[in-house]
Amino acid sequence: MNxxxxxxxxxxxxxxxxAKAEMLSxxxxxxxxxxxxxxxxxxxxxxxxxxxxxxxxxxDISELLNMTHSSISHQLKVLRDMRLVKAKKVGKSVYYxxxxxxxxxxxxxxxxxxxxx
Amino acid sequence: MNxxxxxxxxxxxxxxxxAKAEMLSxxxxxxxxxxxxxxxxxxxxxxxxxxxxxxxxxxDISELLNMTHSSISHQLKVLRDMRLVKAKKVGKSVYYxxxxxxxxxxxxxxxxxxxxx
DNA sequence: ATTATATATGAACAATTGCTCATATATTTA
DNA sequence: TAAATATATGAGCAATTGTTCATATATAAT
Numbered sequence: 001m002n003x004x005x006x007x008x009x010x011x012x013x014x015x016x017x018x019a020k021a022e023m024l025s026x027x028x029x030x031x032x033x034x035x036x037x038x039x040x041x042x043x044x045x046x047x048x049x050x051x052x053x054x055x056x057x058x059x060d061i062s063e064l065l066n067m068t069h070s071s072i073s074h075q076l077k078v079l080r081d082m083r084l085v086k087a088k089k090v091g092k093s094v095y096y097x098x099x100x101x102x103x104x105x106x107x108x109x110x111x112x113x114x115x116x117x
Numbered sequence: 118m119n120x121x122x123x124x125x126x127x128x129x130x131x132x133x134x135x136a137k138a139e140m141l142s143x144x145x146x147x148x149x150x151x152x153x154x155x156x157x158x159x160x161x162x163x164x165x166x167x168x169x170x171x172x173x174x175x176x177d178i179s180e181l182l183n184m185t186h187s188s189i190s191h192q193l194k195v196l197r198d199m200r201l202v203k204a205k206k207v208g209k210s211v212y213y214x215x216x217x218x219x220x221x222x223x224x225x226x227x228x229x230x231x232x233x234x
Numbered sequence: 235a236t237t238a239t240a241t242a243t244g245a246a247c248a249a250t251t252g253c254t255c256a257t258a259t260a261t262t263t264a
Numbered sequence: 265t266a267a268a269t270a271t272a273t274g275a276g277c278a279a280t281t282g283t284t285c286a287t288a289t290a291t292a293a294t
Contacts, residue, residue: 006176006270015171016181022170023163023181024228032227033162039153041282045146053139054132058241059123064133064140071283073242092240092291102230109226110149111141113219117200123240158252175271188253190272209261209270 038082039106043067044075048103051085055097155199156223160184161192165220168202172214 024032038044046065050056056064062072076096079085084103088095098104141149155161163182167173173181179189193213196202201220205212215221 006180011180012173012177015173016177019167019170019173019181023166024224028228028231029159029162029166031231032224033157033159035227035230036153036156036162036223037281040150040157042146042150043282045150045153046140049140049146050136053136056129056132056136060129060133063123063128064136068284069241070243070285073240074282077242089241089290094241100230102226102233105226106153106223106230107141107149109219109222110152111145113152113217113223114145114148116219160252185254186271187255187273190270191252194272206260206271211271 035082038078038084039110041075043071044079045107047072047075047079048084048098049107051096051098052104052107055088055095057093057095059093061096152199155195155201156227158192160188161196162224164189164192164196165201165215166224168213168215169221169224172205172212174210174212176210178213 039048043065047061050061050064058069058072058076061076062069065072076085076087079096080087084099085096086099088097156165160182164178167178167181175186175189175193178193179186182189193202193204196213197204201216202213203216205214
């Protein structure tokens with residue numbers, strides 16, 4: 001029943017049963033980990049942080065972050081696929097803005113944690 | 118002054134200046150992205166989720182997640198290094214628990230976001 | 235219509251990451 | 265003291281990821 005060795009009296013069956021019952025489902029864990037994968041990259045985090053302040057086109061973001069259009073565009077695709085940003089095409093330009101107000105909260109809590117140390 | 122091409126009237130200097138002034142520092146972005154890197158892995162997320170319910174030893178966690186002691190131990194080291202969990206040695210066993218109440222908030226907001234879809 | 239511009243995207247490559255396996259350390263038990 | 269047990273950790277490997285480069289698409293301007 002148990003994985004690998006470990007004696008009966010070291011494995012706490014009651015705690016394990018309780019945790020098993022209360023823990024998040026595998027599907028949910030998968031989706032949440034995917035969400036936080038977005039926030040785990042500096043470039044994407046900087047893009048989201050910038051969009052928190054103002055709607056911006058790809059050109060603006062490249063200029064602001066001092067990175068190529070291509071890499072910004074690739075990361076914006078990730079953000080689009082995760083439905084965290086929305087795109088509005090105006091002429092040749094595409095303007096991006098945040099789609100969700102959880103984004104601000106997530107960044108804020110991260111900053112709070114880091115600052116408390 | 119601008120990165121790559123892009124005409125003057127497409128780059129929004131005012132927006133860029135404003136964003137530049139208000140954006141988080143590079144250091145902070147780095148630290149926050151590192152924090153969220155922890156939550157971007159399913160195994161670590163499951164460990165944190167389990168510890169949210171109960172203090173557990175390495176053996177318990179391996180049993181609960183059906184993974185080897187080694188991989189759990191490796192991930193616990195990451196969590197220790199990031200100061201998200203604390204370890205208490207009792208005999209041969211080491212009991213882990215959460216060090217921070219931000220962890221619960223971070224998981225909750227992630228779940229909220231995913232559920233709203 | 236042709237050229238220029240803004241963005242998107244596929245392929246390739248280097249860097250990072252999470253697991254496994256082997257081994258080390260620490261503590262308890264015989 | 266020797267053997268067993270719980271955990272930790274280094275090395276190696278496969279998988280994933282972020283960037284660059286080349287190219288494609290869409291719109292605007294000439």
